[in-house]
Amino acid sequence: MRHRRSHENQAEGIPGDVLVTAMASRLADLQDSKAQDEASYISSPKSNDDAGRRALIAGSVFSFLERQIERGDTGYVSLNKVFSQLEGVIPNLVIEELRFVVRFLDVSRMLRYQNITDDAIEERSIREWSRLLMYQAKLDRIKLTSAGRLWLRVLKHREHWLFEDKEVEKLHIAITQGIFEQVPIISSEIITSIRLFNEHLTEILESPSFRELVKQYLARRDHFSGMVERCHDAAMAAINELVSPSTKQKHENWLISVGDSGYTLSQLHEYVSRVHRATESLRRNWVKVLSAISESKRQRVGVVNFSLALDKYLEQPPPIEIDTYFLDGLSGWGKPDDFGSVLDVIGCMPEGIEPEKIEEQEFDLGEDQSRAWMRSWISQNRAALLTFLADGTPKNLIDIIQSDQFTSLNIENVGAVFGLYVVTDPLGGKNSVIIELRSGTSSVSFQDHNIISSQVSIRLAKGGQ
Amino acid sequence: MYVEDIGKVYNVLREKKLFFSGKVEGRRRSENETEAAQIMRKASGRFSDLEDFLKTQGLKLIVKEAQHLGIEGDCLIYITVRDPLAEPPSHLCGGQLIREMQTANSKETVEQLTIWATFMSLNLLHFLYSIEERPIEAISEFKDSSVDKESFLIELSSKIEELRRENADDDSRRQTILSTLTSSDEKQIRRKVDTFFAAMVKLGVIELVENVSVLGKEDQQPVYRQTLWSAVDIETNFRRYAPHLVVENIAEQIDSVGSGVESVELEEEERE
Numbered sequence: 001m002r003h004r005r006s007h008e009n010q011a012e013g014i015p016g017d018v019l020v021t022a023m024a025s026r027l028a029d030l031q032d033s034k035a036q037d038e039a040s041y042i043s044s045p046k047s048n049d050d051a052g053r054r055a056l057i058a059g060s061v062f063s064f065l066e067r068q069i070e071r072g073d074t075g076y077v078s079l080n081k082v083f084s085q086l087e088g089v090i091p092n093l094v095i096e097e098l099r100f101v102v103r104f105l106d107v108s109r110m111l112r113y114q115n116i117t118d119d120a121i122e123e124r125s126i127r128e129w130s131r132l133l134m135y136q137a138k139l140d141r142i143k144l145t146s147a148g149r150l151w152l153r154v155l156k157h158r159e160h161w162l163f164e165d166k167e168v169e170k171l172h173i174a175i176t177q178g179i180f181e182q183v184p185i186i187s188s189e190i191i192t193s194i195r196l197f198n199e200h201l202t203e204i205l206e207s208p209s210f211r212e213l214v215k216q217y218l219a220r221r222d223h224f225s226g227m228v229e230r231c232h233d234a235a236m237a238a239i240n241e242l243v244s245p246s247t248k249q250k251h252e253n254w255l256i257s258v259g260d261s262g263y264t265l266s267q268l269h270e271y272v273s274r275v276h277r278a279t280e281s282l283r284r285n286w287v288k289v290l291s292a293i294s295e296s297k298r299q300r301v302g303v304v305n306f307s308l309a310l311d312k313y314l315e316q317p318p319p320i321e322i323d324t325y326f327l328d329g330l331s332g333w334g335k336p337d338d339f340g341s342v343l344d345v346i347g348c349m350p351e352g353i354e355p356e357k358i359e360e361q362e363f364d365l366g367e368d369q370s371r372a373w374m375r376s377w378i379s380q381n382r383a384a385l386l387t388f389l390a391d392g393t394p395k396n397l398i399d400i401i402q403s404d405q406f407t408s409l410n411i412e413n414v415g416a417v418f419g420l421y422v423v424t425d426p427l428g429g430k431n432s433v434i435i436e437l438r439s440g441t442s443s444v445s446f447q448d449h450n451i452i453s454s455q456v457s458i459r460l461a462k463g464g465q
Numbered sequence: 466m467y468v469e470d471i472g473k474v475y476n477v478l479r480e481k482k483l484f485f486s487g488k489v490e491g492r493r494r495s496e497n498e499t500e501a502a503q504i505m506r507k508a509s510g511r512f513s514d515l516e517d518f519l520k521t522q523g524l525k526l527i528v529k530e531a532q533h534l535g536i537e538g539d540c541l542i543y544i545t546v547r548d549p550l551a552e553p554p555s556h557l558c559g560g561q562l563i564r565e566m567q568t569a570n571s572k573e574t575v576e577q578l579t580i581w582a583t584f585m586s587l588n589l590l591h592f593l594y595s596i597e598e599r600p601i602e603a604i605s606e607f608k609d610s611s612v613d614k615e616s617f618l619i620e621l622s623s624k625i626e627e628l629r630r631e632n633a634d635d636d637s638r639r640q641t642i643l644s645t646l647t648s649s650d651e652k653q654i655r656r657k658v659d660t661f662f663a664a665m666v667k668l669g670v671i672e673l674v675e676n677v678s679v680l681g682k683e684d685q686q687p688v689y690r691q692t693l694w695s696a697v698d699i700e701t702n703f704r705r706y707a708p709h710l711v712v713e714n715i716a717e718q719i720d721s722v723g724s725g726v727e728s729v730e731l732e733e734e735e736r737e
Contacts, residue, residue: 199535199605206603277539281532288533301601301703306591309710313587314628317638318709320576323583328559329706330586331668332482332547332698384488404491407499 016155106135165230171238178250187271208302235276374417394459432461477501482694487540523553546698565664607696
């Protein structure tokens with residue numbers, strides 16, 4: 001039987017450098033591996049007996065150098081000084097083994113990789129980023145390389161979400177400062193992180209060991225509640241900042257400097273909105289965790305061993321009525337064609353409640369129905385449509401209509417939908433979308449008196465934003 | 466919510482058992498689903514009319530979020546399961562699995578079919594839950610559950626082989642079960658598994674996993690997983706329809722349960 005409850009694999013208690021080394025180790029091993037397509041299993045190199053000690057020494061050296069930086073000293077440190085600090089911490093440490101470790105970390109190794117550019121594969125390699133320490137043999141002293149300094153920063157990453165609100169605040173800063181190219185990058189980082197946090201909370205909620213797992217959050221309940229709220233507030237603030245007049249001006253200037261490759265305000269709005277939706281969802285999940293704590297008496301079923309239940313069923317079978325009850329339970333509703341009588345439904349209707357006033361919708365009765373459908377379809381799909389047409393090139397209307405990204409649409413008369421439609425983007429900007437005969441269509445074919453749909457194109461009119 | 470809107474949403478829920486509030490990559494929504502989603506969006510959380518109506522059908526509305534379950538998209542998912550506290554109206558009562566398993570040339574009695582269906586259902590739950598040590602409450606893990614006919618058949622056959630060596634009193638129910646389960650040959654068992662899987666797919670308990678297959682005896686076999694609806698339904702209703710499956714000695718069967726004692730300790734800690 002497989003054992004894989006994921007929350008047992010938390011990284012807590014593992015030193016940061018060991019954790020990161022473990023995570024990168026197989027990628028490093030992959031560099032030296034031979035392809036064994038047919039191999040029944042994939043092997044991995046075995047660590048030496050003294051690997052643990054070497055990891056301890058290397059980790060201690062970095063900790064020592066980090067403390068030096070804290071004090072403000074980023075220069076070379078003599079190995080004797082390092083040794084005198086570490087010999088009290090690491091039992092039986094001899095300077096030779098310390099020297100071996102630092103010399104080892106001074107040697108770089110080549111790492112090869114490939115980049116895909118314009119459909120071509122480019123072979124590349126790096127060497128310098130694998131060398132973490134500089135060791136001067138003559139003077140017997142060491143210093144962190146740039147890679148070593150980055151290593152220390154990487155180790156600062158923590159597998160918790162204590163300060164996630166600060167990440168969301170970066171969005172607001174990026175928009176305020178006009179660093180618009182960073183918005184999609186930051187948004188994607190936040191969404192990934194928040195979705196993981198969200199799923200982690202669900203995992204806790206669904207676990208039989210719920211109370212044990214939630215303790216770490218309970219200990220800091222106020223902080224987490226505040227943090228989740230601040231995440232949401234920061235996302236809202238970013239959206240508000242994006243629609244402000246000053247941002248519009250900054251964005252226009254930015255577009256001039258970056259040219260066609262820049263993101264439109266609508267696109268940026270979609271990125272920030274996704275963050276907002278993620279933070280809203282997180283907020284709701286956090287509330288669920290808090291309310292689950294108050295449901296203290298609800299007993300969970302937990303993991304049921306159905307193999308054992310089957311044995312019991314075969315040993316001491318219950319009456320057949322229990323089997324039927326169980327089977328009806330497991331497979332849910334009857335089929336729709338089993339629907340017996342509508343009388344039951346009507347007889348049980350709840351008491352009528354005065355509906356709330358809904359928005360009135362105006363229809364132009366003089367307009368052809370196909371055109372009305374087209375207008376309604378454009379309105380429903382406006383966000384996706386504007387993104388799809390953002391590059392300005394005409395697209396086949398039929399491809400869009402049949403795409404999974406858009407809601408379905410049936411038009412009886414294609415000819416009736418030609419024309420200009422005004423589409424309002426999420427920021428209130430007016431965009432003109434034109435549906436027309438495809439340019440270069442020299443003759444129009446008719447099929448059942450309608451224009452063949454593949455000849456119809458849709459595009460964004462220039463200067464619409 | 467207007468009565469007409471309630472009806473439209475109910476139709477979709479009855480047909481699909483659940484629907485999404487927005488678009489999901491690679492999944493085409495019907496017009497009815499899109500309309501139902503719009504109705505729900507317009508109601509912005511005020512579902513009490515719909516909930517009252519569903520209650521008359523013995524049903525309960527559950528809203529889940531794709532983000533909470535770790536599935537694609539950031540939309541809401543509206544699901545209806547039976548309300549464990551309500552009595553369903555007679556037109557919604559069961560027997561559907563047995564009906565699905567009754568093939569045209571089947572000579573088996575309803576009792577025999579019930580025995581087979583129970584036997585295979587418990588095995589199915591073993592694959593969907595026990596093998597992965599998945600708690601009944603772990604809805605979000607529906608997406609990682611898996612079962613294929615070949616492994617299912619191996620498990621089933623080995624169980625049946627064990628049963629062939631057992632005896633029981635002639636007139637006991639146990640004897641009926643043993644004789645029912647041991648009277649089929651491998652070919653017949655395979656056919657039963659096919660029928661059972663087809664029924665479970667039709668009833669929305671399991672669904673095909675796209676782009677995944679396992680090597681069977683002769684060819685590549687499809688892999689199935691539990692549906693989201695079934696995961697939510699089991700989480701909500703398992704205690705109601707299968708309390709007899711949790712054996713008397715709870716420690717024997719359940720590896721960890723949030724007990725009352727534990728929660729008292731926790732509350733005390735919180736007060737401190």
